Amino acid sequence: MLKSVAAAVLALCASAAGxxxxxxxxxxxxxxASAPARGPSTVIVTDGRITRVETxxxxPAGATIVDLRTKTVMPGLIDVHVHLTSDANLPWYETLRPKYSxxxxxVTGVKNALITARAGFTTVxxxxxxxxxxxxxxxxxxxxSVPGxxxxxxxxxxSMIGGHADPAVGLSPTLRDALDATPEMFTVCTGTEECSKAVRRLGAQGVDVIKFMATGGVLDPGDIGLEQHFSDAEMKAIIDTAHALHLKxxxxxxxxxxxxxxVRAGVDSIEHGTFIDAAGIADMKTRGTFYVGTLLAFRGAVQMVGKGLLQPSSEKKARQAFEAWGVGLNRAYKAGVKIALGTDAGVFPHGQNAQEIGLMVTKGGMTPRDALIAATKGGAELMxxxxxxxxxxNGKSADLIAVDGDPLTDPDAVTHVSYVMVMGKPIPMK
Structure with a gap:
C-alpha cells in the first residue's frame, strides 16, 4: 500500500515537473471586460490553462517569463462571423476560375487563420x-498542425433556389445545369423535408453550427432583393433539426x-440585421436572440462599388445597406438585446477585424466597455x-492578448496587438 502511494506521489511530481x-x-x-482592470499583475498559465493571477x-521557478509590463493584457477577442477560406476585393467572376477548389x-483558410490570430482574435x-x-x-x-x-x-x-448562397445564381444555363448535378448542391433546398435532410448532412460532415440565408444578400448577383427567402415552415424545420442535433x-x-x-422560428443569432424593425427587436429581446452587426462588412462592400468588382444588382443593394449602417445595432443595443462581435471578414481584408469595436462605438452607439464585452464575453456566450x-x-483556456493603451476607454487600443496566446500556445507574430 505504502509503495503504491509513494509511486503515485512520484508520478505527480514528475508530471508537475514536466x-x-x-x-x-x-x-x-x-x-x-465587465469588471474594473487590475494594475501590474502576472497570469500563470500551466499546460494551456490559467492557474492563478498574482499581484x-x-x-516562478521553471516558468517561461513573458514580459508585457508596458502593455494591457486582456482576454482574446472573439469574432463570430468570418469567412477564412475566401479573400476580399476579388472580382465576382474570379472564384469561378479552376484554381478555386x-x-x-x-490553404487560403490556413493563411487567413494566422492573420486573424495575429490581429488578436483567439476564437472565431x-x-x-x-x-x-x-x-x-x-x-x-x-x-x-498550423497556428490559428x-x-x-x-x-x-x-439557401433557397436562387437565394444568397445558391452558387448558380447569375450563371449561364450551361454552367447552372453543371452545378445542379454536383453533390455539393444539397445545401440549396426546398421544402421542410429537404431542408431538414440538408441540416443532417451538414451535421454528418462535422460542422459546429448551421447557417441559413433567411433573406437575400448584398453581394450575390440576384435581383430578388433583401427580404425573406425561406418560408416560415422551412426556417422552423432547419432550426428544429439543428437544435435536435445540438447545433446552434x-x-x-x-x-x-x-x-x-x-427569430420567431427560434434562431440563435441574427447576422447583419440591417433593416430590423421594432417587432424584430422586441422578439429578439424576449427570446434572448443574439444580434451580430458586422459593421465592417458595410464598409467593405461599399468600397467595392464602382470598381467592376460587383455586378450591378449587388452595387444597388450595397448602397441600400450602407444607408442603414449601424442603425440596427443601435436599436438592438438600446433595447438590451444580446450582442456579439462579428465582422464578415472576407468581405474586407482579414486582419482588420478589431476595427469593428470602434465602429460599434461610433456607428452603433455602444460604450467602449460594452463593445469590448460583446467582443469577448458576448461571443463566448453565443458559441x-x-x-x-x-x-x-482560473481554470479557463489561456486565450489572451496584449495591447497598447486601455481598451475599456479607447476602442483603437485593440488594433495595436503585440502578443497573442491561443489555448496556451503563443502565436508567432512574424
Missing part, C-alpha cells in the same frame, strides 16, 4: 465556406420580415464557450 508553465507579466490586466511581476480554399466562428474547406482548417488548428484561433464552422450555408443556428438576415421570421474562454478566470 508541465509547461508561462508567467505573463502585465502592466494592466483585464480579467473580465505584481512574479517569476476546396483544396485551394483550405466561420459561417460560410465551400465544401469542407473550413472544417479542414479547423481540424488542422485543433491538431496543432480556436474555430467553429458552419460549412456551406443553406445563425441566420443571415437583412430585411425586417426575414429577420423576425427567423457556448463561457466555461472555456471570454474571460481570464
Amino acid at each position: 508541465a509547461e508553465t508561462y508567467a505573463i507579466q502585465a502592466g494592466r490586466l483585464i480579467i473580465d 505584481g511581476a512574479v517569476s 476546396d483544396s485551394y480554399a483550405a 466562428r466561420d459561417v460560410g465556406s465551400s465544401g469542407t474547406s473550413a472544417i479542414a482548417v479547423r481540424d488542422a488548428i485543433r491538431d496543432g 484561433p480556436r474555430m467553429e464552422v458552419s460549412g456551406q450555408p443553406l 443556428v445563425a441566420a443571415h438576415a437583412h430585411g425586417a420580415k426575414g429577420i423576425d421570421a427567423a 457556448g464557450l463561457t466555461a472555456e474562454t471570454g474571460t481570464l478566470d
Whole structure:
C-alpha cells in the first residue's frame, strides 16, 4: 500500500515537473471586460490553462517569463462571423476560375487563420465556406498542425433556389445545369423535408453550427432583393433539426420580415440585421436572440462599388445597406438585446477585424466597455464557450492578448496587438 502511494506521489511530481508553465507579466490586466482592470499583475498559465493571477511581476521557478509590463493584457477577442477560406476585393467572376477548389480554399483558410490570430482574435466562428474547406482548417488548428484561433464552422450555408448562397445564381444555363448535378448542391433546398435532410448532412460532415440565408444578400448577383427567402415552415424545420442535433443556428438576415421570421422560428443569432424593425427587436429581446452587426462588412462592400468588382444588382443593394449602417445595432443595443462581435471578414481584408469595436462605438452607439464585452464575453456566450474562454478566470483556456493603451476607454487600443496566446500556445507574430 505504502509503495503504491509513494509511486503515485512520484508520478505527480514528475508530471508537475514536466508541465509547461508561462508567467505573463502585465502592466494592466483585464480579467473580465465587465469588471474594473487590475494594475501590474502576472497570469500563470500551466499546460494551456490559467492557474492563478498574482499581484505584481512574479517569476516562478521553471516558468517561461513573458514580459508585457508596458502593455494591457486582456482576454482574446472573439469574432463570430468570418469567412477564412475566401479573400476580399476579388472580382465576382474570379472564384469561378479552376484554381478555386476546396483544396485551394483550405490553404487560403490556413493563411487567413494566422492573420486573424495575429490581429488578436483567439476564437472565431466561420459561417460560410465551400465544401469542407473550413472544417479542414479547423481540424488542422485543433491538431496543432498550423497556428490559428480556436474555430467553429458552419460549412456551406443553406439557401433557397436562387437565394444568397445558391452558387448558380447569375450563371449561364450551361454552367447552372453543371452545378445542379454536383453533390455539393444539397445545401440549396426546398421544402421542410429537404431542408431538414440538408441540416443532417451538414451535421454528418462535422460542422459546429448551421447557417441559413433567411433573406437575400448584398453581394450575390440576384435581383430578388433583401427580404425573406425561406418560408416560415422551412426556417422552423432547419432550426428544429439543428437544435435536435445540438447545433446552434445563425441566420443571415437583412430585411425586417426575414429577420423576425427567423427569430420567431427560434434562431440563435441574427447576422447583419440591417433593416430590423421594432417587432424584430422586441422578439429578439424576449427570446434572448443574439444580434451580430458586422459593421465592417458595410464598409467593405461599399468600397467595392464602382470598381467592376460587383455586378450591378449587388452595387444597388450595397448602397441600400450602407444607408442603414449601424442603425440596427443601435436599436438592438438600446433595447438590451444580446450582442456579439462579428465582422464578415472576407468581405474586407482579414486582419482588420478589431476595427469593428470602434465602429460599434461610433456607428452603433455602444460604450467602449460594452463593445469590448460583446467582443469577448458576448461571443463566448453565443458559441457556448463561457466555461472555456471570454474571460481570464482560473481554470479557463489561456486565450489572451496584449495591447497598447486601455481598451475599456479607447476602442483603437485593440488594433495595436503585440502578443497573442491561443489555448496556451503563443502565436508567432512574424
